[in-house]
Amino acid sequence: MANLLLRQRDIPDIEKLDVYKMNGGFAAFNKAVTRMKPQEVTDTVKASGLRGRGGAGFPTGVKWSFIPNNIWPHYVVANADESEPGTFKDREIMESNPFQFLEGAAIAAYAVGANAAYIYLRGEFWPVAAELDKCLGEMEKAGFLGDKLFGTDYSLHIHTHLGAGAYICGEETALLESMEGSRGQPRIRPPFPAIYGLYGKPTVVNNVETLTNVPLIVEKGADWYKSLGTADSAGVKIFSLSGRVNKPGNYELPFGTTFRELIYNFGGGVMEDRPVKAIMPAGASSAFIVADDNALDTPMDYASVRTLGADLGSASVIVLDDTVSLDWVISKTIHFFKHESCGKCTPCREGCYWMQHLIERIEHGEKTKENVELLYSVAKQMQNKCLCPLGEFSTMAVTTAIERFPQDFGFLR
Amino acid sequence: MLAEKYPEDIKEILAKYPPERKRSAVMPLLYLAQREGGYITKEAMSEIADLLEMTTTEVASIIGFYTLFHDEKAGKYRMQVCTDLPCALRGADRFVEELCGNLSIKVGETTPDGLVTVEAVKCLACCDKAPMFQLQTPGGIEYHENMTVDRTMELLEALRKSGKEVK
Numbered sequence: 001m002a003n004l005l006l007r008q009r010d011i012p013d014i015e016k017l018d019v020y021k022m023n024g025g026f027a028a029f030n031k032a033v034t035r036m037k038p039q040e041v042t043d044t045v046k047a048s049g050l051r052g053r054g055g056a057g058f059p060t061g062v063k064w065s066f067i068p069n070n071i072w073p074h075y076v077v078a079n080a081d082e083s084e085p086g087t088f089k090d091r092e093i094m095e096s097n098p099f100q101f102l103e104g105a106a107i108a109a110y111a112v113g114a115n116a117a118y119i120y121l122r123g124e125f126w127p128v129a130a131e132l133d134k135c136l137g138e139m140e141k142a143g144f145l146g147d148k149l150f151g152t153d154y155s156l157h158i159h160t161h162l163g164a165g166a167y168i169c170g171e172e173t174a175l176l177e178s179m180e181g182s183r184g185q186p187r188i189r190p191p192f193p194a195i196y197g198l199y200g201k202p203t204v205v206n207n208v209e210t211l212t213n214v215p216l217i218v219e220k221g222a223d224w225y226k227s228l229g230t231a232d233s234a235g236v237k238i239f240s241l242s243g244r245v246n247k248p249g250n251y252e253l254p255f256g257t258t259f260r261e262l263i264y265n266f267g268g269g270v271m272e273d274r275p276v277k278a279i280m281p282a283g284a285s286s287a288f289i290v291a292d293d294n295a296l297d298t299p300m301d302y303a304s305v306r307t308l309g310a311d312l313g314s315a316s317v318i319v320l321d322d323t324v325s326l327d328w329v330i331s332k333t334i335h336f337f338k339h340e341s342c343g344k345c346t347p348c349r350e351g352c353y354w355m356q357h358l359i360e361r362i363e364h365g366e367k368t369k370e371n372v373e374l375l376y377s378v379a380k381q382m383q384n385k386c387l388c389p390l391g392e393f394s395t396m397a398v399t400t401a402i403e404r405f406p407q408d409f410g411f412l413r
Numbered sequence: 414m415l416a417e418k419y420p421e422d423i424k425e426i427l428a429k430y431p432p433e434r435k436r437s438a439v440m441p442l443l444y445l446a447q448r449e450g451g452y453i454t455k456e457a458m459s460e461i462a463d464l465l466e467m468t469t470t471e472v473a474s475i476i477g478f479y480t481l482f483h484d485e486k487a488g489k490y491r492m493q494v495c496t497d498l499p500c501a502l503r504g505a506d507r508f509v510e511e512l513c514g515n516l517s518i519k520v521g522e523t524t525p526d527g528l529v530t531v532e533a534v535k536c537l538a539c540c541d542k543a544p545m546f547q548l549q550t551p552g553g554i555e556y557h558e559n560m561t562v563d564r565t566m567e568l569l570e571a572l573r574k575s576g577k578e579v580k
Contacts, residue, residue: 047453083535085497088539088541090538123444127554127556159429162441164440164443164444164479164482165479166478166479166480178440181434181437181439181465181467182475183442183474199431199434205420242502242541243499243540244502244503248503248541250541270504276540284497284498316500318502324502332501336497339533361557
């Protein structure tokens with residue numbers, strides 16, 4: 001099947017506006033603005049079964065439908081803060097098929113009645129933002145952005161906004177705080193951004209990949225989209241494959257493709273033909289999956305991956321072979337979360353600090369049962385107590401590594 | 414003074430946000446300030462604070478929170494090598510160690526000639542092209558992917574000769 005999101009792989013130069021237009025580009029936005037009511041667009045996306053691709057998997061159309069019509073103005077913010085270790089799909093979309101993403105953002109804005117949309121990119125994507133700024137300029141010239149679009153009363157302006165190196169800003173309320181010129185620390189929810197978002201106004205925050213699906217759904221219809229993927233998870237997904245595989249990279253596949261197919265048919269198998277030991281399906285935030293035959297043959301969709309005691313999240317599949325010891329892996333993930341913890345809530349700030357102390361102790365020769373049990377206990381005590389998912393996610397690798405791979409910590413539980 | 418040197422840039426940045434929400438411009442303005450010498454001076458902090466009706470302390474808190482803002486001078490180039498999990502699974506730790514060995518510095522240090530500061534950083538969303546690093550200069554950031562120590566040394570040599578700015 002031809003790629004739907006990574007279309008640059010089938011259509012050369014699709015990053016140019018004229019090529020994108022020649023391949024049907026902006027027909028969906030035109031159709032939405034001139035022939036559909038905003039509510040119809042939302043209903044179509046809702047019916048398509050599209051779920052958020054940033055990790056949480058929340059139904060996109062439902063998110064849009066929460067925007068109230070008695071508080072104005074409304075905003076759309078595209079979350080391009082892509083910072084999860086193992087995730088590198090949004091960058092490829094924005095670099096190689098930028099107009100499809102921007103068209104998706106524009107359609108989202110029309111659907112929720114927003115006249116301004118922002119793209120929040122992680123600061124490291126500086127060159128990507130510069131290219132997107134050029135794209136936005138071209139769209140304005142071509143009449144796809146600006147005032148009175150397609151001869152209607154609808155106006156839309158889109159701006160880029162650069163972050164400056166903070167993983168936490170991928171959390172939507174932290175992102176909004178950052179955009180408002182504060183430190184990127186999450187807000188207490190509720191109220192959710194749909195009611196109290198950017199500048200305290202109703203706001204939809206959607207991931208880049210999520211928005212890139214939208215033009216196709218508007219163009220080809222909800223039923224067509226629903227026919228792809230599985231009953232639980234409609235459509236296609238970009239799987240970012242990394243770690244100990246021969247061909248790491250982004251692979252756009254229907255939901256329901258198995259881990260085995262991804263690793264062996266697309267990823268070229270494991271380096272030096274070693275066996276797969278463990279899989280992290282959602283980057284550093286993952287629980288570890290024990291890579292037995294049952295796991296390898298499990299379809300990658302939200303519901304199926306959950307049966308393995310893990311979440312699919314953003315589908316950032318990190319493959320670990322039998323040369324890798326999981327105490328080393330969780331040392332990496334703990335150091336990451338300790339560095340990225342925003343410091344606002346106590347369980348995460350103090351918990352990550354102590355987890356880092358303990359894993360350093362364990363790494364430096366004190367791999368005793370007491371230290372490992374203490375590390376496990378700190379992680380367990382953090383769970384369900386943190387203000388935002390970052391703190392919760394920081395514990396997933398720790399607890400599941402010790403539970404599922406006790407031999408890597410020098411003892412059998 | 415930023416206002417004298419970059420009047421057009423400042424106008425363009427402020428135009429992105431609602432007039433009563435100009436505090437949103439603090440991060441773009443800090444990037445602008447950092448163009449001068451690769452770090453943000455106390456003077457620039459208070460100028461931005463005045464411009465956006467914030468306190469200098471609030472501006473400093475933004476600089477402290479985000480890793481791409483610096484309030485101290487470093488090498489002309491900051492070479493930030495990703496050593497996070499996916500890159501480390503593909504040799505990033507070894508890469509940065511060997512590189513620093515070749516340059517006779519420790520991770521986090523600057524070469525004696527002031528050309529480059531080598532830092533180990535968290536995920537840069539380039540996990541399939543490790544070892545990789547970003548080169549941060551006053552003017553911007555660029556990625557270097559699938560790198561070897563030899564090619565990195567060549568790159569540094571070329572930078573030393575050309576004095577090129579990264580855009």
